[in-house]
Amino acid sequence: MRHKILYLLFISIMFSHSSAFSNDFEFSGYARVIGGYLDEKDVEYKGYEDSIKFSPSSLIGLQGEYQFNNNWSATAQVLLRSDNTTASDNSGLEWLYLTYTPTDNIQIKLGKLRTPFFTLSDFSDVGFAYPWINPPQQVYDTYLFKTFNGIDAVYKFGAESLDVTLEGYYGEESGEIGIGTLKTGFEVDNLLGFIGKINIENLEFRVSRYNGNIKLDIEEIKQLENVLNDLNFTRSANSVQTQGRAHAEQFGIVYDNLDYFFRGEWVRIKTDLGIVPIIQSYYLTAGVNYAPFTYHLTFADSDVDIRSPENEIPLGIDADLDRLAYGYNSIFEDSTPDSLKTWTIGVRWDVLPNLALKAEFSALEGNNVKDSFFVTPENSNFDKKASLYLIGLDWVF
Template sequence: MTKLMLLPVIIAIGIFLFAPVGRTEGLEFSGFARAVAGKIDTEKATYEGYDNSISFSEKSLIALQADYSFSSSFSVSSQLLLHTDDDRESGIEWLYLTYAPSESFQINAGRLRTPFLKYSDVIDVGFAYPWINAPQQLYSSYLFSQYEGANARLRRTFGDVVVDFEAYYGKYEDELESSGINVDIEVNNLFGGVIEVNYGGLQLRTATVNTPKVETTIDEIAPLLQGLKAAGFNSIAENFEINDRAGPFLLGVSYDALNWYVSGEWMKVSSDIDVLANLESFYVSYGYYVDEVLLHLTYASSRQSLDTIENTIPVGVSSALDQLYFAVEQLNSFFPTDDLDTWTLGARWDVKTNIALKAELSILDGKEGKSSFYDIKENNFDRNAALYQVAVEWVF
């Protein structure tokens, strides 16, 4: 289904299901949707799919969820997501079985969201957080957004302090596309954990994802790697093979005083893979409520250090070696370096208990010579732009 066909479907289903659906004999239906319009003020690049014309096709979506309770302890949940973004596939977003013998302990098994960032579990539910775009330096960068496996959650209370523990294990498979190149990613032993501490309005959070071995298949560069090995440049070929450890670590803190809040997350992604960057990023956000309207300001930043593979192929010896040399140079430039600073000023108006209107202006300050999350069309682009967005978010 094309983006133009899918957008009317999202709007129509959302309007039809505007009110809460309710529950029928153990079966409960619910859902959420968002209609987002945006543009950037340059024609020299695109950002998150946006160009200098207004588009509704990058972030708009609708999801329908069904939860069925077999008993007080066993239930199953499934979510169907329809998305207009070309970089995401519509379909079953999650499907899992829950065993909850008590209010403080539960086990889930199936296809699940990786519980890493604060809003990882609800990143598609725009109604659940203040922004239209959660800070891209974190929420567009971390790998392994979902997995197939199991997790266990435990809650303990110590006076006024509530501590939540979560551990998970499973496998991850996905197909990513960048600059027209398809990358198949597979992780067979993904595991990690989360510890979250709540005391009044204060929340502290730490999380990690561990992937002892990330395996990728990139069909487009396979002939180049074979050519390098055939010419005796095995070390260069091996450097471009993505087959090693990678994993992010997170620290988060927030304080909610009801009429105002402050929050932040810091993430570091380290890797033993030569061509993947080590990433460090964070955001700090402040919000203040004026009646039903939330005004918020967010600063986000990311820095990547990319190990460029040394190209030791001699030039001028033969045309075949020249071709290999320039192919390696082109491949070196393919891997992104997303250094970016962003200031985002936004407003959210909860017009009803299940409907919110949002508007945002983001000033994007990228770094010269870096990709900075842009898809660059013209080489003289200075990596600076403004992103304008408006959205309607609702749950039903």
């Protein structure tokens, strides 16, 4: 794994010696090497264990942009991750889109785009752009998809101390996501989102909302739905439907006067699917800047509203019905997303204008819902409390 990371860094060094191949083409990129240690034996958290590991979050991104003329450009970005165990975080083509800029106030993008759900969506993989080693996972590691195929339009206007940005996007996406321990293919169409952002000097407010039609590709659940309908357990069948509407709402605030800063973000995700619980997550961050050092403290939390099964299936009458009831109830248990509280304290050292070293300590406390992002052996007495130590290097070029 160390050789793989060194190889990725070697590629970035080779490219960084030529920031512009021509007057019309520009190349840039970013890289990060993250090491972590979890102080709990036989427990895994986001790929970290009780030995130092560098694979879960280390990556390199390479981006090229070609300017056809004053109005049109094309952008492509490839992301190479050292760990591809998560379906939604595979290496490969991350962005590929055309940009049309008819005026200074209007920008339109068309192609494969980063989905702008959150404040940091456009650069959530660029560790150099924010104080933490990783953005608070309670918000940024939900089952929302990171990219989509479609169109995005931005309109900006403002005055001397006020800037307003209005953004809308429309498209579709398919791929794989995880909902609790359920891993499923998905399709989303008629994805429609709106974003409003106001900047008043050092203060920024951001609100966003999206809606879309979602379809989960879980053959076992589809078969279960058909069986329940055949047996006239219609309420139970409706509760395991794999198609419906999805909604997400977000609010963010950022204040930064160069001496100290404050960040907060809240998100609520809800679908029409009974097997997908409602999630509310947020984080609050405060920090101070003593150049070249930055110190920060963050609290993050995720709350899960679990939907109750219909329980129409009688027990103790027939063995087949008992097995059917067990399979029905287990779907709701497996689809329960993780819930976790985290306190994180960290320091960032800007060694160079484009290079930062970071260190963090996080106290993790899982709620009484499923595994709380932890992976534990069966029949484990783990109390869902642990400490995570991270060190990182972030580089842009």
